[in-house]
Amino acid sequence: MGDFSAVLREVRGLGQVALHGPNDLLPGLPDRPGWAALPGGTAIWTAPGVWLWLGEEPLVPPSHRTELHGARCILELTGDGAAELLATLLPIDLHPRTFPEGAAAATLAAHVPLLVWRVAGGFRLACASSYAQSFTQSLVEAGRGRGLVWTGA
């Protein structure tokens, strides 16, 4: 476990909406744990028929969306050491073969419910905003001695 680095930053300013409805609510919505970049935003599968939408206002009827404005803290962890750092907290397998780009999972990390998905160069994480400070602290702690850079918001 050498001197590698990882960068942690908070991703702010993305609209947050829960989408709910049939899988063809929007073209390209994933129908299993995973995420997809769609026009105007990113959809992350969170439960059967439910997605976390991050981005601009989604083009779905009001009955198929629920406002989450700011309910989630979105963090991004990138760098060669990102997977190992996360492995100190997450019980799931993050190997690129089992958790490739496009994969997403709902799990627990340091007792905090967490949504994690792989993006280019690392991972994005979403936890309840009320847990943000506590969970960020857990990540920073896990990054001790691993050359983690925490850029804040």
Add this chain to the structure above:
Amino acid sequence: MTRLATGGRIDRSESLRFSFDGRDLTGHPGDTLASALLANGVRLVGRSFKYHRPRGIWGFGVEEPNALVELRGGARQEPNTRATTAELFEGLRAQSQNRWPSLRFDLRAVNGLFGPLLSAGFYYKTFMWPAAFWEKVYEPLIRRAAGLGRAATAPDPDHYERMHAHCDVLVIGAGPTGLAAALAAARGGARVIVADEDFAPGGRLLAERQEIDGGPAADWAARIWAELGAMPDVTLLPRTTVFGVFDQGSYGAVQRLSDHLPETAPGQPRQRGWTIVAKRAVLAAGALERPIAFSGNDRPGVMSAAAARGYVNRYAVLPGRRAVVFTSGDDGWRSAADLLAAGAQVTVVEARDGVAPAVAASAAQARHVFGARVAGTGGRLGLSDVRLANGETIAADLLAVAGGWNPTLHLAGHHGARPRWDETLHAFLPDTAPPGMIVAGAAMGRMTLAACLADGAAAGRQAAEETGHAAPPLDLPQAQDEPSALRPLFHVPGRTKAFVDFQHDVTAADIELAAREGYRSVEHAKRYTTLGMATDQGRTANVVGLAILAVATGRGIAETGTTLFRPPYTPVTIGALAGHQTGRDFRPTRRTPLHDWAARHGASFVETGPWLRAQWYARPGEAGWRDSVDREAQAVRADAGFCDVSTLGKIEVVGPDAAALLDLAYANDIASLKPGRIRYGIMLREDGFVFDDGTCARLEQDRFLLTTTTANAARVLQHLEYVHQVLRPELRLVMLSVTDAWAQIALAGPRARDVLAGLVTETDVSNTAFPHMSCMSASLVGGIAARLYRLSFSGELGYEIGVAPDHAPVLADLLLAAGATPYGTEALGVLRIEKGHAGGGELNGQTTAGDLGLGRMLSRRKDFIGRVMAQRPALVDPSRPVLVGLRGAATLRTGAHLLEPGAAATTENDLGHVTAACWSPHLGGMIGLGLLSGGQARIGTRIRVYDPLRGGDAEAEVVSPVFIDPEGQRSRG
């Protein structure tokens, strides 16, 4: 010095200074504390547990029962460390333990003279009477006298880490079997993790002179380790013990990252606790040599024969110049040969009458005594002579004992399987293993090198193929199978103590006594004698012990059986299991969007489950918290106050069938609720007791927002999901937790409407337009979108305002500017007790709706969860404790019991208890809520409030639980 001039796998170019009992000594990198002590001629290392007998080094690794020391000092003091596994480092400080005043002169050794008294079951027989003495007198006394090392008393300054790993194949052990298995699996493309206890790979290969592929076997091991390390999907974990096998292919392991360093480097963990999820595991844990019980077999200088040759070959340490090898198998002859090669004078005492010519020739320069037994030893603090049963005495400083090998099968038994006795190998072998585990090599009874390599390779290949990898067969390295004949010998009967369990001082006579006293079952004999119950868990003792028990009870070993193996395989530091999650980080904390705002305004915080909530807002000049709370509560009753209620659980239920689901979940009617209206609701559990309460707002025809208590937020969502997914899966709806999506502020007080009117733009909040128990969307000044709810927990005219979390501080500033007073959870509690609203103390899982005065809410027109069970006789019994108010006593404390005045304070007379109490600034006295048997009929009478725990005893008046505005006019106005 007993260090040999050449050989060994130590770095002679560098010296490491260390100390033992204050004596300064040196060793080399590559040494363990045990090998370095032996190299310095130190043979006496510790005192035994019960008799304080002098003890030396018996073993070579994890099996060591004798050489237990305290490492380091101060906060990092580490008791009961096996010298045989402690890697030497510069400045290492070790102390012997369990001796007083000194190791060489231990006064408690007089215990040995009372040996006949301290036999099996001594404690049970001696400390029987009086029973009350056990905890206060006997146990502390025994613990002081016995015990082992002393734990550090200061907090652990080190830092630990947790790690999760996933693989196709976990290989446990990096000896010949494990390395062959790992190589076969990894070359097939499997994701492989190899864990080994040692700091160097190779297992027994490091301790032997064997060859693989024409070169030293240890070099082969290093080569394979390097090849494995270069493969991308292979993780090598040296200094790592797999200590337990758990469910679903998960394994617990602890990696010692800094234990071999003088001090943990800054930012680095000392140990790392691993949870490894493996589709397959190859258990290649090898085998451990067992002792033979004979008189005086615990004297320093008596050592495992395999350990003796291991010290020669791995550490270039000759543990004795005049050696006797006592063996009943071919393996002992290898120790004789290696000791001879290192220059020792050797006598082989062979229990068998003869051996194969090649075996005898392997130690030709030794003196051979066949058909012989060692019957005793001599020497004060160390071995000076060995006495044979035939009367001969041989001067010796090393007695190497080869009693055969026990496969290290512990992990195979962690799911409860008992091993079977193999009559050919004279050893226990795993019968079944946990799902996904393949036991291979010496752990499976394959006791020779070529067989281990072949078995390991086959196991590795099988594991890879079973996890979807086409693994080609491994080109097996060239190696020999050494002679391994054995005639088991466990015990040489004699007159003085023959030790079976060195660490717990259990002798052969103890086991025989236990059998005579009726402890024939191996599990009973274990507990009666404490055989195998020390920190080494009987790694050397168990098989010998039960072989003796088998003879004493006239049964075979197979019939006698063995005890169960349970995790952990070796002791595990709790820190390695906890990782970062200690102290404040033990569990995560949730903060509301107003947390920082509240802190800036003088809030003190209280933990409510995971949440931190503002408890009160202190102002300059206030002497104590009561001043703040009284002021805040009075502001709500007389003017306007606001409180952060963001922690209440918020669930949106959306869909055409949302009302149908809620009608089933709530005990009161929901379907009739009109859009824009709110209803207070209660949910029951299936068993008819109250589960949770809260409000249900119908935002639109197909969209509801429920609130739950802070404590039950997750449980309510879980319950509703259960109702939907299991009971009514056909209903079309979705449930979403929106707790974090809305900062929610309660605004209450006679002036609340005026304050709200100043905040909203283009919205009519008059009583007509926005009546009690209604809700709507609105826009606040500055364009802040909000949801408004008119409801009241305090009993005053009240509203709740929901905004996006980012807007919460602005809203709080606006409320403050409008003259409203921020109040915390204490004032909230006062206000709700004054109104007799049920809270956590009353919603305790043991109360019915009727108990809480909410019986009329239970719908008679529909079915709902808990309806039938709520009608059980005991739940509608009129004598059940029901909610009442209490006042008139100088002190009232939650938890105090309620009794008839004058009645004796007995359980039979108990009529209920106080569930909540506070100082009411509006009534100018203590008030409380309680659950009181027959409470309705007792209103107007007096009751005794008895609090033996905190010394309270007073009388109070039983009153209605609604202290303020019983008609509920204020909230409707």
